[in-house]
Amino acid sequence: MDQADRRxxxxxxxxxxxxxxxxxxxxxxxxxxxFIAFTVNATPVAHLRSGTVTGIVANAxxxxxxxxxxxPPTGASRWQPPQPVPDKLATHRATAFGPHCxxxxxxxxxxxxxxxxxxxxxxxxxxxxxxxxxxxxxxVWIHGGALVAGESDAYNxxxxxxxxxxxxxxxxxxxxxxxxxxxxxxxxxxxxxxxYGLQDQQFALAWVQANIAAFGGDPSRVTIAGESAGGxxxxxxxxxxxxxxxxxxxxxxxxxxxxxxPTLAQDETIGAxxxxxxxxxxxxxxxxxxxxxxxxxxxxxxxxxxxxxxxDGTILPESIDTALSSGQFAHVPILNGSNHDEYRQxxxxxxxxxxxxxxxxxxxxxxxxxxxxxxxxYPVGAYTLPVYGLxxxxxxxxxxxxARQVDLWTSLYVPTYAYDFNxxxxxxxxxxxxxxxxxxxxxxxxxxxxxxxxxxxxGPRLTVxxxxxxxxxxxxxxxxxxxxxxxxxxxxxxxxxxxAADNFQSLLPPSAGQETNFTSVHHxxxxxxxxxxx
Numbered sequence: 001m002d003q004a005d006r007r008x009x010x011x012x013x014x015x016x017x018x019x020x021x022x023x024x025x026x027x028x029x030x031x032x033x034x035f036i037a038f039t040v041n042a043t044p045v046a047h048l049r050s051g052t053v054t055g056i057v058a059n060a061x062x063x064x065x066x067x068x069x070x071x072p073p074t075g076a077s078r079w080q081p082p083q084p085v086p087d088k089l090a091t092h093r094a095t096a097f098g099p100h101c102x103x104x105x106x107x108x109x110x111x112x113x114x115x116x117x118x119x120x121x122x123x124x125x126x127x128x129x130x131x132x133x134x135x136x137x138x139x140v141w142i143h144g145g146a147l148v149a150g151e152s153d154a155y156n157x158x159x160x161x162x163x164x165x166x167x168x169x170x171x172x173x174x175x176x177x178x179x180x181x182x183x184x185x186x187x188x189x190x191x192x193x194x195x196y197g198l199q200d201q202q203f204a205l206a207w208v209q210a211n212i213a214a215f216g217g218d219p220s221r222v223t224i225a226g227e228s229a230g231g232x233x234x235x236x237x238x239x240x241x242x243x244x245x246x247x248x249x250x251x252x253x254x255x256x257x258x259x260x261x262p263t264l265a266q267d268e269t270i271g272a273x274x275x276x277x278x279x280x281x282x283x284x285x286x287x288x289x290x291x292x293x294x295x296x297x298x299x300x301x302x303x304x305x306x307x308x309x310x311x312d313g314t315i316l317p318e319s320i321d322t323a324l325s326s327g328q329f330a331h332v333p334i335l336n337g338s339n340h341d342e343y344r345q346x347x348x349x350x351x352x353x354x355x356x357x358x359x360x361x362x363x364x365x366x367x368x369x370x371x372x373x374x375x376x377x378y379p380v381g382a383y384t385l386p387v388y389g390l391x392x393x394x395x396x397x398x399x400x401x402x403a404r405q406v407d408l409w410t411s412l413y414v415p416t417y418a419y420d421f422n423x424x425x426x427x428x429x430x431x432x433x434x435x436x437x438x439x440x441x442x443x444x445x446x447x448x449x450x451x452x453x454x455x456x457x458x459g460p461r462l463t464v465x466x467x468x469x470x471x472x473x474x475x476x477x478x479x480x481x482x483x484x485x486x487x488x489x490x491x492x493x494x495x496x497x498x499x500a501a502d503n504f505q506s507l508l509p510p511s512a513g514q515e516t517n518f519t520s521v522h523h524x525x526x527x528x529x530x531x532x533x534x
Contacts, residue, residue, distance in 0.1 A: 044063075072116035101172050102293050141171070256338070
């Protein structure tokens with residue numbers, strides 16, 4: 001029952017009707033307020049504007065799984081902005097995850113051949129709730145996977161929900177060339193171009209604003225959070241007019257790897273090649289939409305890390321670096337960081353790199369002029385394996401010093417909290433062991449400190465000291481979601497970032513503390529002229 005209906009039943013809306021009818025209306029109102037309550041260890045129920053949703057109690061949480069937040073982006077709706085769900089739910093059993101978005105099989109996501117994938121999940125503490133209960137803060141989690149892989153059902157937020165007393169929402173969004181494609185024909189249709197995956201995310205954020213109160217959530221306290229491509233998505237929403245007003249804080253984990261985004265012209269050049277690979281002219285939208293899901297997934301399998309948001313003039317009026325450096329972003333508190341050995345995850349196959357080949361590899365990676373300077377800054381003899389030097393250089397350039405640059409920009413306008421995840425013995429949760437190779441504190445290794453793996457669990461579990469750090473990190477993150485600051489009585493102090501002090505919070509088992517040599521360890525003075533030439 002929406003507010004308009006309630007106004008009709010109560011107050012002035014009762015004028016001129018019989019006493020019996022008024023009593024009946026009052027009884028229905030009381031009944032509806034009773035039914036909106038959650039009950040502990042029973043079937044959880046939420047009454048949305050579109051209908052009643054029932055969930056389950058599992059993992060010591062109330063879980064509402066597989067809620068459709070947008071119409072299927074299939075057929076003529078492929079490469080169109082997301083649309084509202086056309087029909088009311090009536091009663092919907094939200095007891096199983098919905099299909100996740102089409103993608104090839106990879107270490108970072110489970111293969112899927114469905115485009116009907118715009119579902120989200122709501123997790124809340126298993127406590128009773130009534131309309132008079134205090135509303136809980138909300139964290140909306142955007143999964144990683146280079147914008148070509150991943151799914152919402154890979155993240156079990158039980159620690160965040162129960163220890164932090166927050167609601168967590170996880171979402172699917174269109175991936176790969178389904179979610180990020182520009183062609184001359186598509187862009188001429190008159191809708192926002194390129195960033196369909198970002199539009200899905202913003203549609204989900206709007207859904208949260210409209211519906212989260214029914215789950216006991218506070219729409220005025222919504223933190224968007226994500227890792228890797230999810231972190232890049234959060235940065236994109238910070239500078240996107242389309243996300244304005246849908247969140248009050250932001251968490252970015254390892255998301256600064258693509259601050260300078262491609263232009264629409266560059267994206268259309270890429271899109272022309274994709275259209276050609278599908279046997280279509282770039283202007284032939286009928287041919288593009290008639291291509292099979294499997295054909296496009298096969299192209300996604302060769303995309304690597306090339307799928308990015310683009311500056312389309314609508315969803316993203318300008319590149320992330322341009323907007324952040326000029327203060328043109330949502331002025332909300334930000335928690336932002338990176339991992340000490342980000343790129344080691346992607347170089348385990350190069351464990352046999354020989355020192356003699358090291359300079360040539362750097363030249364190939366960075367160009368000959370810059371490659372020589374990189375070789376001098378990261379001398380091969382300083383590392384037990386040459387591949388570790390290569391990983392350190394790419395980690396610092398693409399992720400770590402880029403994250404620091406974000407801190408330097410945003411801290412001029414908003415409270416910014418910077419971290420460096422330093423557990424160099426963290427379990428590798430994605431790839432099998434490689435003899436003689438250490439993944440270190442690699443890309444995404446901090447995620448397992450915040451989320452439990454969904455069954456079946458992958459990889460080794462955390463040690464006792466790592467569990468201690470996990471408890472601290474969960475408290476930091478949920479303190480931030482609750483009050484836009486990680487500070488709290490039961491955790492080590494974490495002051496906000498100040499460029500002059502260059503202060504970072506080092507997340508190292510079993511605890512955490514201030515790190516003041518971040519810039520020198522990661523050679524950020526060297527990379528600053530590359531990341532921010534101004």
